[in-house]
Amino acid sequence: MTNVITVSDLTKTYGQVTAVNHISFSVRKGxxxxxxxxxxxxxxxTSRMLTGVIEPDTGRIVILxxxxxxxxxxxxxxxxxxxxxxxxxxxxxxxxxxxxxxxxYGLSHNTATEKSKNLLSVFGLSKHxxxxxxxxxxxxxxxxxxxxxxxxxxxxxxxxxxTSGLDxxxxxxxxxxxxxxxxxxxxxxxxxxxxxxxxxxxxRVGIIKSGDLIAIDSPEKLKDxxxxxxxxxxxxxxxxxxxKLVHLPGIIRVTRKADKWIISADNQDITIRSLVSxxxxxxxxxxxxxxVKPTLDQVFLQLTGGVSS
Amino acid sequence: MxxxxxxxxxxxxxxxxxxDIRIYYxxxxxxxxxxxxxxxxxxxxxxxxxxxxxxxxIAGLLGMTLFFTATAVSPVIFPWEGQARTLERLxxxxxAPESIIFGDMIASSIFGIVITTIALGIGLxxxxxxxxxxxxxxxxxxxxxxFSAIGILMSVPPTxxxxxxxxxxTLIKFPLIFVSGIFIPIDQLPAAGRMVALISPLTxxxxxxxxxxxxxxxxxxFVDIGVLLLFTIILTIAVVVLHKKTMPLRI
Ligand SMILES: Nc1ncnc2c1ncn2[C@@H]1O[C@H](COP(=O)(O)OP(=O)(O)OP(=O)(O)O)[C@@H](O)[C@H]1O
Ligand SMILES: [Mg+2]
Numbered sequence: 001m002t003n004v005i006t007v008s009d010l011t012k013t014y015g016q017v018t019a020v021n022h023i024s025f026s027v028r029k030g031x032x033x034x035x036x037x038x039x040x041x042x043x044x045x046t047s048r049m050l051t052g053v054i055e056p057d058t059g060r061i062v063i064l065x066x067x068x069x070x071x072x073x074x075x076x077x078x079x080x081x082x083x084x085x086x087x088x089x090x091x092x093x094x095x096x097x098x099x100x101x102x103x104x105y106g107l108s109h110n111t112a113t114e115k116s117k118n119l120l121s122v123f124g125l126s127k128h129x130x131x132x133x134x135x136x137x138x139x140x141x142x143x144x145x146x147x148x149x150x151x152x153x154x155x156x157x158x159x160x161x162x163t164s165g166l167d168x169x170x171x172x173x174x175x176x177x178x179x180x181x182x183x184x185x186x187x188x189x190x191x192x193x194x195x196x197x198x199x200x201x202x203x204r205v206g207i208i209k210s211g212d213l214i215a216i217d218s219p220e221k222l223k224d225x226x227x228x229x230x231x232x233x234x235x236x237x238x239x240x241x242x243x244k245l246v247h248l249p250g251i252i253r254v255t256r257k258a259d260k261w262i263i264s265a266d267n268q269d270i271t272i273r274s275l276v277s278x279x280x281x282x283x284x285x286x287x288x289x290x291x292v293k294p295t296l297d298q299v300f301l302q303l304t305g306g307v308s309s
Numbered sequence: 310m311x312x313x314x315x316x317x318x319x320x321x322x323x324x325x326x327x328x329d330i331r332i333y334y335x336x337x338x339x340x341x342x343x344x345x346x347x348x349x350x351x352x353x354x355x356x357x358x359x360x361x362x363x364x365x366x367i368a369g370l371l372g373m374t375l376f377f378t379a380t381a382v383s384p385v386i387f388p389w390e391g392q393a394r395t396l397e398r399l400x401x402x403x404x405a406p407e408s409i410i411f412g413d414m415i416a417s418s419i420f421g422i423v424i425t426t427i428a429l430g431i432g433l434x435x436x437x438x439x440x441x442x443x444x445x446x447x448x449x450x451x452x453x454x455x456f457s458a459i460g461i462l463m464s465v466p467p468t469x470x471x472x473x474x475x476x477x478x479t480l481i482k483f484p485l486i487f488v489s490g491i492f493i494p495i496d497q498l499p500a501a502g503r504m505v506a507l508i509s510p511l512t513x514x515x516x517x518x519x520x521x522x523x524x525x526x527x528x529x530x531f532v533d534i535g536v537l538l539l540f541t542i543i544l545t546i547a548v549v550v551l552h553k554k555t556m557p558l559r560i
Contacts, residue, residue, distance in 0.1 A: 051401045054557045073314075076403040083401065085394040091332045103324035104402040106317055148398075 002029045003062075004156055004187045005050065010059035012045050019045040021211035022059075027204075032178070032188040034202030034219075036195075038304050042211045043191045044084045047160045050189065051081045064156060077105065080149035084160035084191075088144050090134035094125055097133060098148055105152035112151065119147035123173075139170035146174060150181075157181065160191040175201060199296040209304045222299050230268050231292040234275055235260040236284040244282070248274045260288075318408045325404070325412025326419070333382050333389065334420060338475050342482075343381025343420060347374045347428075354492060364522045367437040369491035371449075372515035374428045376489075377482065379421025379453045383460030384478045386413045387552070391469040391559035400560070406553050410461065414545070417457035418450075425449055437522065444530070445521035451537055452514040458544035459510070465551045467558040490515045495527050510540040 005027035012020040020042040027033040037043045048054045050061055052072040061068035066075035088097040095116060102112025120126045123143040133141060142162065149157060159178075163171040175197065182188055192198055198205050199219050206216040215222060224230070234240075245254045245261060250271045253264040265271035268291060279286050294302075333339055350373060354366075390396040399409060426449070439445050463478045487493070488502045489511035495503060506512045513533040520526035526533065 048397075048560065053397055053400045053560055073318075073403045073405055076401065081398070081401040083394075083397045085397065087394045087398065089328065089332060089395055090393065092328070096328075096331065100324060100328050101402070103327075104321050104399075104404055106321070106403070 003027065004029045004064055005033075005189065006060075006062040007050070008060045010046065010049060010061065011057045012042075012049060012054070013057055018211045020049070020056075020208075023208070023211075023213040025206055025213060025216055027187060027189055029187055030182070030185055031203040032182050032190060032201050034198040034205035035189065035191045035208065036193070036198055036205055036300060037208035040210075041208045041304075043208060044160055046208065047084070047158055047189070047191050051079070051083075051158050052076055053083075077152075078154060079156040079158060080152065080154035082142075082145050082149045082157070082159040082162050088133045088141060088148060091132060093130050093132055094120065094136070094144050095129040097144060098151060101148045101151045107152060115151050115153075119150060122177075123147050139166050142166060142170065143173065146177065154186070156187045156189070158189045161193060162190070163192070163194065163197065171197075195296045195300060205296075207300065207303050215299075215303050219296050219299075220293075223293050223296065230265050232263045232265060232268065232271060232275065233257075233260050233288070233290040233292055234263065235287040235289075236279055237287055238282075238284040240279070240282070240284060244278060248278060250274075262292075318405055321404045322408040322412040322415065325399075325409055326415035329382065329386055329413055329416030330419065333386055333416070336385070336389075338385060338471065339381050339420075342475065342479065343378045343424065347377045347424075350377075350486070363435075363437060365494070365519065367432045368515055368518035368522055371425060371428060371432070371518045372452075372489065372511055373486055373491050375421050375425040375449060375452050375514065376456050376486065376511050378424040379417055379456035380460035380463075380478060380482060381417070382420045383413055383417035383457045384463045384474045385471045386416075387461070387464045387556075387559065388469055388471040388474050391467070392471065396556070397560050400556065406556060407549055409556075410549055410552055413461055414454065414457045414548075417460055418453035421453040421456060422449055425453070439521045440524050441521040445518060448514060448517040448521070448534070448537070451534070451541060452510070452517075455510050455514070455537055455541040455544060458541060458548050462544060462548050462551070465548075465555055467555040469559060485509050485511050488512075490519075490527065510537055510544075513537045513540070 003026040007026065008024045010020055010023050011018070023046065035043050035046065049056045050063070050068070052068050052075065055069070063075045064078045068075050089100070092100065098116035098119060099112050102115065107115065120129050123146065125140065125144060125147070128136070128140065133144065136144065146162065163174055166174070178188055178190070178201065190202065202219060204216065204218050205222065207214050240261060242254055245251065245263065248271065250265045250267040251263060252266060255262045263271065272289070275289070276286070351370060387396070390399065460478065463481060464474050468474065488498060488505045489509045490506060495506050495512065498506060513528070513536045516526040516528055517530060517533045517537070520530045520533070
């Protein structure tokens with residue numbers, strides 16, 4: 001597994017505010033890495049440092065084998081960026097914006113023309129090619145900005161909240177584009193607020209809070225790490241006494257809810273096995289048994305200190 | 310940096326200049342300070358009917374035109390890009406900060422060169438024949454670069470409000486017009502004015518222009534060229550160094 005992004009000890013302060021505080025992580029080739037955090041956590045600051053827009057105070061960034069501080073231009077050539085305040089030039093047409101990007105990434109005129117045509121049609125903007133971007137809706141602008149980031153077919157893509165403020169249709173268009181690109185091997189660094197998006201799209205997520213990277217793992221494993229959230233719901237045909245339940249290994253708490261027992265456990269695996277054998281011994285048919293996973297929302301709220309349900 | 314990288318970056322600087330031309334030439338403040346302002350000054354000046362020969366006038370008018378036009382575009386590009394938030398996109402692309410700055414300088418210079426050439430043509434129609442055309446045209450190109458560097462230097466403070474920079478640049482531009490031998494010959498200036506004239510690049514451009522028309526100037530022409538070149542180099546270096554510092558502050 002090769003790393004496409006390697007970050008070590010990255011720090012950025014603005015006056016008294018430590019926007020990013022000594023964070024280290026890496027992003028593997030071919031993955032969609034979600035970067036989550038509450039407002040003001042330092043996501044955009046991190047993303048700007050990674051893309052060479054601002055310089056870190058300390059730390060090292062290696063992107064596709066190039067040190068961002070030593071050879072920024074070479075590194076920038078290899079990735080595409082959709083910034084947070086993603087603005088195409090409002091006074092240029094969609095076509096001129098795309099061709100300008102082609103020139104900045106050093107494409108030949110023919111290649112840029114061909115790519116621009118393709119991208120406009122893929123993003124449903126062909127009809128608007130000759131219109132100035134200032135007349136575009138938010139969704140159209142955002143699709144154009146994504147197209148602009150893809151003109152040189154980068155192997156790595158940075159996106160800072162690419163779907164914020166978009167309607168469902170535009171959001172889905174963009175997300176399915178990302179998925180498709182990822183299937184073709186493009187690594188994606190996605191900053192987002194949207195837990196559903198992170199949950200359904202990202203192979204791994206990092207959670208940043210007040211500049212500190214507080215968790216980094218796959219969404220499923222992150223849900224697992226929230227110990228108290230491990231819940232098992234069981235319902236049996238008969239009477240299962242609380243006394244017997246609490247003595248099972250690994251059980252933290254047992255509560256009754258309607259015809260079910262809600263069991264909190266620190267080790268799901270052991271608890272389920274012992275529950276099943278208990279029912280066997282007691283000769284109680286199991287009506288249903290479910291493991292209840294926390295949502296990524298709950299994980300996020302818990303880790304970032306928001307209110308947890 | 311090898312040759313290939315420099316060529317690549319030069320091409321990208323020209324792409325940036327092309328973008329600037331498309332976007333910023335038609336912005337009202339640029340048209341006001343780059344087209345209207347020189348025309349008003351012309352008229353005000355012609356109506357003043359001072360007893361000055363046409364050959365003296367034409368050089369001054371060319372100097373003023375080039376100075377106003379070449380400094381019309383460059384001061385506002387950075388604030389505008391900061392305000393429109395397009396600068397972040399530009400910086401995240403594989404272009405060196407120098408390429409962005411040179412691109413802006415090229416766009417600003419071309420604006421100056423084109424309009425000054427038109428003024429030159431009008432002068433020609435009205436009978437102002439130069440003696441040294443090649444010298445005059447080269448001086449226009451060099452002067453345009455130098456003045457566009459002055460313009461872009463004025464936009465170093467990282468404000469995202471183009472109006473502030475417009476005001477600042479107007480405050481700097483007008484005094485220079487009056488001491489650079491355009492309306493008043495340098496030797497008729499008070500001592501303080503003469504001191505300022507010496508550090509104004511516009512003085513040297515005007516002197517070359519005057520020499521091109523009359524064969525006479527305040528300074529030897531090679532001194533004019535040398536000083537103008539030196540100003541251009543120093544200002545360009547200052548622009549690059551300072552803008553590299555303030556560019557991240559605009560994000
Ligand atoms: N240019 C700047 N000058 C001063 N402070 C800044 C600057 N940029 C960011 N900050 C501060 O750094 C911290 C992190 O900001 P950042 O924009 O990275 O947060 P974020 O996680 O992207 O938030 P959001 O979800 O709102 O986009 C905030 O406290 C912010 O006020
Ligand atoms: Mg942000």
